[in-house]
Structure formats: structure tokens, C-alpha cells
Amino acid sequence: MDEKQVIVTGVRPTGDLHIANYLGAVMPLVKTLEANKEAEVFVFVADLHGLTDNDAQTISDYRLPVVKDYLALGLDKYLNSGKVHLFIQSQIGELISYLALFLSRYTTFNDLMRVPTLKEKLRVNQEAGQANALLGYYPVLMAADILIHNATIVPVGHDQLPHLEKTREFAEKFNNEFGKVFSLPQPHTTENLRILSLKGQGKMSKSHPEGALFMSDPEKTILQKIARAETAKEGEATPNLDSLLTIAAELGIGTEEFRKEHMAGKQVVGQFKKVLGETLVKFISNFQNKRSGISDREVLDVIMKGGAAARLSAEKTMERVKRAVRIDYLNN
């Protein structure tokens, strides 16, 4: 088996992108692409995963706009290499489901219920009376997304590590039973960035829009949100101020001097907010301009090409899987 590097990563199309999505997910992905120019990379919009805990209309509304977001945020630069494939998960839905079926042999209902991230999601959804079996099946589907391209590297946040562990377990058990078909994917843990809501505690999230800075916000809203963002009294450090400083630093603003003066009791928060607000306006309006220049037709072209490459890769793996399980009896 060739040992070329294959990277697989997904994004759920569940809402408007905010600045924390960019800093926590898109920017690390672009860095990964930059650092792995020789690797084959599959980036997919996880519309089937989205259906585990979102309604079909939401997924339909965001499926293609997310592709446009990602192109405008820098993925466009990497597509011409022929090694980076951007596609929609459902373009190869039947192949993923087929592989998931074989992988299901290596887990039990009880095991699935014990995956930590899932346990929490199931609890929240159960309270709302919505925990469906697809949600419980998530770790198997995620393993199929990864193994179907024979991934060697999967960029994950720390909270996703248990899922990747499950994926490796499936691959190992399959290989033990049928001979080496799958590579064991290695996690590449990305820096655990945690951007807080601009208002109150908790993470910045689309479910609390008043504390989120959206990539679609107009200039006036951005400046207002930053002006009203919670910070700290002179000489005090708070998680909210730290989070604003993190956003600033990630966008290339030098923050050390400001932090020092603030801790020494100087009134510099207003000045800091002004610089941060202006930088954000510039960054977000550049993004919006670039995004508006990308046509729907271009998005479709990207995913037709990406989907075809993903299908080729997935079919190749499924041929090997079927041969290993001796289920290709019609071709004998």
C-alpha cells in the first residue's frame, strides 16, 4: 500500500459563519493546507452529519453558501493543485453508508452511547425530546468519512479526539480480521482556541447572536458590537478581555504593550477597541467583497470536480473492502 499522506476534514453547514469559526476552524485548515502541499486533502461539507441534530431546511440553506465562505476565506488558492478536493458529503453518501455498515460490526449500542462528546449531545437532545438514532450513529459515520479515503492525518480539536480514537479502533479491528486495508489515521490536534461571546460568559456561538461577530455583519454592526463588548476595569484581567486580545493577536495586532498598560491601570481599552474594530472591519469587508465576486456557478463547478475526485477515492477503497470481506462474489 502506498504511504502517501491523505488528510480528511469536514465542516457542518449549520449556520452563518462567525469570527470564532474563522479563527478556530478555517484559519487552522488553511495553515494545514499550506504546511502539507504534497498531501491529498479532502475537505467536505458534512450535510449528512448536519441532519443528526438540525432540520433539513437549515442544511439545505447553508450547504452551498458554506462552500462559498471557505473559498473566499482562502481555500480557493489551493484547488488548482489538483490535490485539494472540496465536496459535499452527500455526493458520496451511499458509499459512506456502505462502509459504515461494515464498521458497525466493531461496536455495540452501549459503546456508542459512551463516546463522551456524544453523551453530552444526546443528553441535550434527549431533554428536547429529539435524540434520534442517527445522532448515536455519528461516530460510525465519522469513521466512514475518514477511512473511505484512507486518511493518514485528521486535524481535530481536543474535543474530537475520542471520535478519532473510535475511528482508529474500527480500522484496527477491520485490519485484524481481514488484513491491512486501512491506514490508521493520526490526529493533528489544532490549537484549542476558545473565543468567548462578546456578551457574558460562554463560547461565541451562533445560538447567541448578540455576542457573536458574524462574517456577514455590516461595518456599523461590527463597530457597535466591539464597542459594547465586555472587557475589564483598568488593572484587571477577565476571560472576556483575554478573548478580545486573542482575536486581536490572531488577526496580527500586537497586544503586549496594550496588555501591560492596561494591567498598570491605564485607560487604554477604548483605544484597543478602536484598533480592533477597524481591523475587523477591514478583514470582514475584504472577505465580503471577495465572496460577492464568487458566482453560484463557480461553487457548483468546484463541488462537481471535488465530488468526482472524492467518488474515485471512495470507490477505490470500497473495492478493497468488498474484496477483503469477500463480498465481491459477482466479480469472481
Ligand code: AMP
Ligand atoms: P460550530 O459551527 O459551532 O459547529 O463550530 C465549527 C467549528 O468552529 C468548531 O469545530 C471550532 O473549530 C470552531 N469554533 C466554533 N466556535 C468557536 C469558538 N467560540 N472559539 C473557537 N473556535 C470555535
